[in-house]
Amino acid sequence: MKTTLTILATGVLFGTVAAPALADITVGVSLPLTGPASGLGIPTRNGISLWPETIGGEKVKLIILDDASDSTQSSKNGRRLITDEAVDVIVGSTATPASAALAEVASELKTPQISTSPVELPEAKGEWTFRVAQSTQLMANAVAEHMKRAGIKTYAYLGYSDAYGESWFKAMTAAANQAGLQSVATERFARADTTVTAQALKIMAARPDAVLLGASGSGAAMPHKAMIERGYKGKIYQTHGAASRDLIRIGGKDVEGSFVVAGLAIMPEGLPNEHPSKKLATEFVDRYEKQFGAGTRNQFASHGYDAYLVLNQVVPQALKKAKPGTPEFRAALKEALESTKGIPITQGVIRFTPKDHFGLEDNARVMLTVQNGNWKPVAP
Template structure:
């Protein structure tokens, strides 16, 4: 029976005890509370690559903060354009902030340095750098690395992104570096619902399910093309991502 404290006396109330027991059993039967999805981000906000990192940071601020009814928390760290700091950031995001996925970094050296740690910690890495070496050749380590970056393409999705970005930061402020973040967000949002059915955010089961869902995304339209990933292709773009452009009067023009 549950004890009831009244002044300096302890009494036992049988009805209260039954209510407490029933509530406890109900709590055990109820579904577990949904945990937030923590998304780590390491970008070059200072140092030589800051001109790439700052537009990406602004795009992070525009990403939706909820997917499939699940809250997304973005934790952003500056790697100062230094691969060693990028590595420390990844570990800090995993150890301190318990992230389920990491986006970054802004340049290839700082991103390649993260591939081994992503595999070691079993936390998916969504590259914002362009080098094929980050995801190729596919092996057990690179299976944890994916990227949604290809050639720029002015599709409806791209037009929507440019409209949002320039509304927030001014005319002609959008760039490929901010688009890379937006595209990573599009692919991540497409993968999260499938992963939620196989594990709770914050657990290794969820992170593994998220990796599997990311490499199973199909027909995701980004600002740069249409991506369909697989176990052996962690980029996923086909020939629709290739376009011809010309510089006319100092401005890029797409050739149809």
């Protein structure tokens, strides 16, 4: 990596630091590099470290801040990046609550945000936020469809008591109703909790055919193990926030046979050759694992890299209308993002519109199972 890179308030360096801030495009990044969500933020940063030295043919300067998995810090980072550093666009956060806080600042200060989480926002606060992560509803539909095909009639939900957990609860409720599935129990826990014994016992008492765990990163393993340790024999599903090796590493034998809905970069080898993302995803995984080690591929790293793939397509369009470092350029970037005709990324094909700031479709997801300590695609 030759990208001009500035790391502020993180204490973490990566890549090759090129000299002076001579970049034409300034990108601010705010990620959870410490705290409970660091298992999401660090891989995202690693994915960003594979960006080339230019975006859309222009030199780029990266300024990376740690939001410490905290919404208040994320908001402060956003203001600092926009008002003090005059960034043209913000990337992050991978933690959904922190991304929501960043979105409020992006909306207020009219700066495009490329969110690396599937953050759900009120319409008035989401005008400047675009996601490279699959929407929660898109992924929940896949879970409900798989449950229905597996003959499941009843399910329980055990998820985070925050924005990520709530978005999955709402999306799964809608998808389950459509699929004719009955919810028999709903329980929540905080990201920082170290046990969910009480919640697991209540779910066991409801005797659901399947359980969906609405958690992410390494935090997804704890409730999974709790259900297995208490003798649960039904099917267990995980969300795309759990699609990392942390689940397998921490969960061990307890997560064998579970199902995880995920993005394409987890197992690009299983994609058909004609899939528009197969080449991109395969090349990304090869580069990533060469840099960070075999088996390190994950959902979050690919989101970090996908932000580059999107910006690389829209920056040239914005440059036709304004110069970087100006409000006019930020507005032109937003307009260019909303006019995409189909940008292939590692996770699918993005088609943002003024009314759709997610842009990914059914071919941007895959159902995986854990078999012998590794991922295995589940046949459609």
